[in-house]
Amino acid sequence: MTWQVADVVGVVAETPHVKTIMFDVPGWPGHRAGQHVDVRLTADDGYQAERSYSIASAPDGTRVELTVVRIGDGEVSPYLTGQLRPGDQIELRGPVGGYFVWEPPLGGPLLVAGGSGVAPLMAMIRLRAAAGSDVETRLLLSSRGWDDIIYRDELQRLNGNGLTVVHTLTASQPPGWTGYARRVDTDMLAEVGPGPAERPRVYVCGPTPFVEAVAEALVHLGHQPQHIKTERFGPMGS
């Protein structure tokens, strides 16, 4: 798979620590919702670093959007979120992955995300909206606080027409918050539904401990393991 030149056409701050970088990739072959790309940076002495990022945008011509969390001591993310400006170019290759994907007319999915794990799920939600689909879709999104919710306004706009967006805020809640205020657990998943009897296709994406806990809870509720697709990032933690 060859490296392609990607032109930065926009940079949007999603939260204080997260930016979406919009690229135009001439010759982009198109992608499916849920796939990822590899990004490569090259220093002026030839040193290179590569990372993988999920595509957050729905298939749309040569447009590719990546949502990147700035990792304080990271090697690549501080550059992507701090230095890139419209007019810059980087290299990427993709799309990659044929498993963690969803598109109409597949049955309505249950989407569960922790933090920036929402990125590939957002590609699915945006594709669903762009296709005019009203298929029953639920997104349970766990964020630390109100200001940490990635795509908050857009999710609010898209809510309805068969899409139900449920937030849980694990670290801090705004005054008057009546929604969930704890980590995703079995009870929460049972309330958000749909239950295993409806055999939803389940997509879980987030940090490894989050995905482990959610997948375990879903199996406990009776969802078939083979209907639960997961994408994890980072270490298991303590």
Next chain:
Amino acid sequence: MPPIISRGFRGRRGDAPPGRVPPGQYVTRDFPVLSAGPTPHTPLDRWSFTITGEVDEAHRWTWAEFRALPAEEISADIHCVTKWSKLDTVWQGVGLDTLLDGIETSAEYTVAFSDGGYTTNVPLADLTGGKAWVAFSYGGEPLEPQHGGPARMLVPHLYFWKSAKWVRGLRLTAVDEPGFWETNGYHNYGNPWREQRYWGD
């Protein structure tokens, strides 16, 4: 096409001895997890390891029989296709040479199969000659379920998706049968030194 220079990008240098890290990889001290679905939990009294396929008869070991086989300590660098490499990891496991000892086969390929339905294909020649193990311990502790416990393949010279977690056996095949990731966009062989990540690499 010459690479695009990213003005002002320095990167992190010097965190890896030269020659130890394949192209496009970075060294991590963590142990990240990559799995396509929920983590299976198979009790040891229901665990077995089976070699089947192009053999006269299937060979099967219970957990106790498997653990009674001679084990080796392995120190290896591992390389995940998601870009991280981890150096000097220490495992204990049973060599595939030990498990395949005395098994007659005309097969040239294998498919490792796991709890949860995962499969991955590896040429038989890549599993023999001291290059592959069924590992049951990592860092001196029993292998945790998230990392593939109770036992996983360890084939450190290939990208780590070839080291099937929760492995339950090996099917020896006459023809090469691409496994789970190999049918989902990932390279059929997966040599990290040639950066064989994806189809067409």
